[in-house]
Amino acid sequence: MQKATADKSDPIAAQLAPVGRETVQDRVYLELRRALIGGLFEPSQVLTIRGLADALMTSTMPVREALGRLITEKALEALPNRSVRVPPITLERMDDLLRARILIEGEAIALAATRMTPRQITTIESMLGEWDEMRALKHKKDVDREVTLNQAFHFEIYRACGSAVLIPMIESLWLQSGPCIRVAIYAFSDAGEVDTAHYHRTIVKAIAAQDAKGARDALVADISRPFTFLRSKLEAEAKKGQSV
Amino acid sequence: MQKATADKSDPIAAQLAPVGRETVQDRVYLELRRALIGGLFEPSQVLTIRGLADALMTSTMPVREALGRLITEKALEALPNRSVRVPPITLERMDDLLRARILIEGEAIALAATRMTPRQITTIESMLGEWDEMRALKHKKDVDREVTLNQAFHFEIYRACGSAVLIPMIESLWLQSGPCIRVAIYAFSDAGEVDTAHYHRTIVKAIAAQDAKGARDALVADISRPFTFLRSKLEAEAKKGQSV
DNA sequence: TTATTTGATTTGTGATCACACTTGCATTGA
DNA sequence: TCAATGCAAGTGTGATCACAAATCAAATAA
Incomplete structure (x- = not known):
């Protein structure tokens, strides 16, 4: 049983990922973050969980958590409809x-x-x-x-x-x-x-x-x-x- | 079919929750937030998703999203073990x-x-x-x-x-x-x-x-x-x- | 033609499940 | 007695499902 574990934690793999494997959630978060800082989304644009999940080739789960994080740091905005959008410019x-x-x-x-x-x-x-x-x-x-x-x-x-x-x-x-x-x-x-x-x-x-x-x-x-x-x-x- | 909807969106209920129903996730988030600002958790204390879910009488889903949000605003800390704790004081x-x-x-x-x-x-x-x-x-x-x-x-x-x-x-x-x-x-x-x-x-x-x-x-x-x-x-x- | 309503589709939310990894304890060996 | 091994419980992560609410479109009535 531990074989599989040993395979993934052998010296070579350990060097490639020394501390903390990357989670899909973090990948999605960093991806969206990069897109936002770079201005790839335009102000007032509405984002949907399933749409982003398809675009990022993953399920809805990592996306919704990433969106939640971005909302708390005011990078995105939660509308009363519960849809989320890029905050408009005023x-x-x-x-x-x-x-x-x-x-x-x-x-x-x-x-x-x-x-x-x-x-x-x-x-x-x-x-x-x-x-x-x-x-x-x-x-x-x-x-x-x-x-x-x-x-x-x-x-x-x-x-x-x-x-x-x-x-x-x-x-x-x-x-x-x-x-x-x-x-x-x-x-x-x-x-x-x-x-x-x-x-x-x-x-x-x-x-x-x-x-x-x-x-x-x-x-x-x-x-x-x-x-x-x-x-x-x-x-x-x-x-x-x-x-x- | 819309009957059920009408029941929940009749004038009285609408007045009680005028804008945006409260989600369990937000309740959990605010609860944890209040506990943190009030110092109810002590530094270096480790928090588990299932433990908090039981304490807050809900499933793991809202808790994990709330924890993720608190981690992004540095109110909590993600260890390489993937466990989360209250940041220690230095x-x-x-x-x-x-x-x-x-x-x-x-x-x-x-x-x-x-x-x-x-x-x-x-x-x-x-x-x-x-x-x-x-x-x-x-x-x-x-x-x-x-x-x-x-x-x-x-x-x-x-x-x-x-x-x-x-x-x-x-x-x-x-x-x-x-x-x-x-x-x-x-x-x-x-x-x-x-x-x-x-x-x-x-x-x-x-x-x-x-x-x-x-x-x-x-x-x-x-x-x-x-x-x-x-x-x-x-x-x-x-x-x-x-x-x- | 225009306004209203009805139905179908889309969407967010919460719950549950499956899996991999970690942790801790007990058993076994020297 | 102590160290190492193996097993079991616990934990986070991602996927899927069920449900309610919102949105949109077509059909109906005025």
């Missing part, structure tokens, strides 16, 4: 999210600025180069890659703040603002070029100088951009809609 | 939690100080009286009532900050620091009298004067107390354990 919510992000991510980067090791600073410096690479082949604007790189850059910094409490909160905030960001980035692309790398360079410079206040200010400028841009866009649309 | 975690609470609850009360209506201020003023009532019958130190009143006071303020993003974060922080707080309050009781009402009075005074900075400072003093107290207690124990 001006109030955007301001609210931006304020919270400035507060918490600002604190995290201020902490990180005094704690990052030369090794870690080298890592985020090397990420600056990737922006230049992307700019080189500008014929294809790869929004997915932009989002991924931006996320990797920020969280490399946040991880260094050393707070096991703040980091999950920041993840939750990104989860909530993911749909807005994607909309904003597309709007950016339409409006012309924007230089994310420039803002990131300023951040890296401040961190390298262990300038906590400078890093915080640079970060605020960086994360405010898409919000203020999207805000003016929404206001313009609202005014147009009002006149029609 | 000095690092306490400092981490306190810093986050000062940051976020401080911001919330600063916002609330400029937005609370006279009606709302009257409400929190009336809560001050309850502390005096409790003090009157000091023969029975009702820790549960202290915890509940303290919670009601703080959240009456936080709700007034008008941020749908900050409030859930604060709830999550209370959930995480609940077990610590309970331990600290018991330690308080052993160490003698402490005047929570005094700190709350200072907070109310600042809010009534719309003094955002004063309210923030008073709040920091209030929420720091149990943490610094528990910290010195843990450090003393650690030193004693080290010498033995």
Whole structure:
């Protein structure tokens, strides 16, 4: 009987999965999470358990638990009908999210600025180069890659703040603002070029100088951009809609 | 066929449950939440799905979903064994939690100080009286009532900050620091009298004067107390354990 | 043609079952 | 006596089923 167990826990398999096998539930959760941060779902979109279960090639059980988790961290919204949807974008919510992000991510980067090791600073410096690479082949604007790189850059910094409490909160905030960001980035692309790398360079410079206040200010400028841009866009649309 | 539906959705029943029937899952979730904030579970305690299901008189289904939700908001901890427990208290975690609470609850009360209506201020003023009532019958130190009143006071303020993003974060922080707080309050009781009402009075005074900075400072003093107290207690124990 | 109703389909929720893994205890061996 | 092995109870996870509520569409009546 223990044979089967021994087969799965032999040295080779043990190395492949050293601690804690991955559950389907976690896979589904991470999948949905990635989709939300990346803005693959659009605001107000309704999600169904069975639909997601089919799409993710599993039963309804892991999906419903993953949805429940995402609802508690406000990444999704439970309607009184008991259906769940991606929260819609409103001006109030955007301001609210931006304020919270400035507060918490600002604190995290201020902490990180005094704690990052030369090794870690080298890592985020090397990420600056990737922006230049992307700019080189500008014929294809790869929004997915932009989002991924931006996320990797920020969280490399946040991880260094050393707070096991703040980091999950920041993840939750990104989860909530993911749909807005994607909309904003597309709007950016339409409006012309924007230089994310420039803002990131300023951040890296401040961190390298262990300038906590400078890093915080640079970060605020960086994360405010898409919000203020999207805000003016929404206001313009609202005014147009009002006149029609 | 719709008869049965009509019976349950007739005017009377509709008034009793105007929006969204309560699900067993939510009941379990709120129950566990209340227990955690109130510190009814002790740190490092292991919880089992079937055990909780029996205690809450339901099946395992609602419990596992509630546990999953609590794990994502770091109120509970998933061990590699796949068992779940209340996170243990460490000095690092306490400092981490306190810093986050000062940051976020401080911001919330600063916002609330400029937005609370006279009606709302009257409400929190009336809560001050309850502390005096409790003090009157000091023969029975009702820790549960202290915890509940303290919670009601703080959240009456936080709700007034008008941020749908900050409030859930604060709830999550209370959930995480609940077990610590309970331990600290018991330690308080052993160490003698402490005047929570005094700190709350200072907070109310600042809010009534719309003094955002004063309210923030008073709040920091209030929420720091149990943490610094528990910290010195843990450090003393650690030193004693080290010498033995 | 339009509004109402009836029926069928879809959906979320809770319960139960099957399976794999862990844990703890008792038995067996040196 | 002590360590190791084997068995049994307990536990989490995923799948499936049953049921009630909601949604949608077609048919009927005005």
